[in-house]
Amino acid sequence: MSATYSAARIFTIIALWLTALAAFLWARTQQSPGPAVWDDGTVQTFTGEYRAFPYPMLLADLPLERAAGSAPRTMPLVEVGKRGVTRISPAIDGQRITVSGWLLRRGGRSMIELEPNTTIVATPAEQSSSAVISPSGSPNQSRTITLRGEIVDFKCFLGAMKPGSGKAHKACASLCIACGIPPPLILRDSGGGERFYLLQSPQGTPINRALHTFIAADVFITGTLSTIGDLEVLSVTSESIGRP
DSSP, rough: HHHHHHHHHHHHHHHHHHHHHHHHHHHHHHHOOSSSSEEEEEEEEEEEEEEEEEESSSOOOGGGGTTTTTTOEEEEEEEESSOOOOSOOOGGGGGEEEEEEEEEEEETTEEEEETOOOOOEHHHHHHHOOOOOOOOOOTTTTTEEEEEEEEOOOOIIIIIHHHHHOOGHHHHHHHHHHHHHHOOOEEOOOTTTTEEEEEEEEEEOGGGGGGGGGTSSSOOOEEEEEEEEEEEEOOOOOOGEEEO
């Protein structure tokens, strides 16, 4: 009985060590969650031009971060939780507003999670003078390109979740995008750098529902490239997306 107990004890200890080693090796193979930051402890206030399409965004006044003549900082807006913004009237598209909320940021891109229960209206006396290229672009500013990357939900990728990408995050990303969170295509280079392309329909409207089967997967996308402020935008259809 004693020998059997000793053998079982040794076996259990070895099994625990092997399990710990396997977990360590598995963790080492996982993709880094990246340097995303969600400053959910500090409410900040931002002013700028409101853009309703393809997704609610603020072309923010951030003079300390902008060089003279550069495009305004484009910051997508989202609600608390897995929800896109619906409370701001599209009628104030192009007008100046002030919003308060929590900042999410990663790789030079920023997003604002709006403070709940606040009313957001335009400032009638002030119209934006920002130079903005529309999503549809103009003939000499838009071009067709093919890119390879991963479709993620912007909010989680910028810091709401870690990791905010990859197959482990697919279910969460699918729900976020279905509920209106803006979907970008993320390209990664060999040095760990990331480039963001916001996805929209050719009509300059949300394309969330058409992306369902391609979220958190390695995909090729062909679309028309343009910009909104400093954010690159890719106009695509579900037919222009494929797997390698």
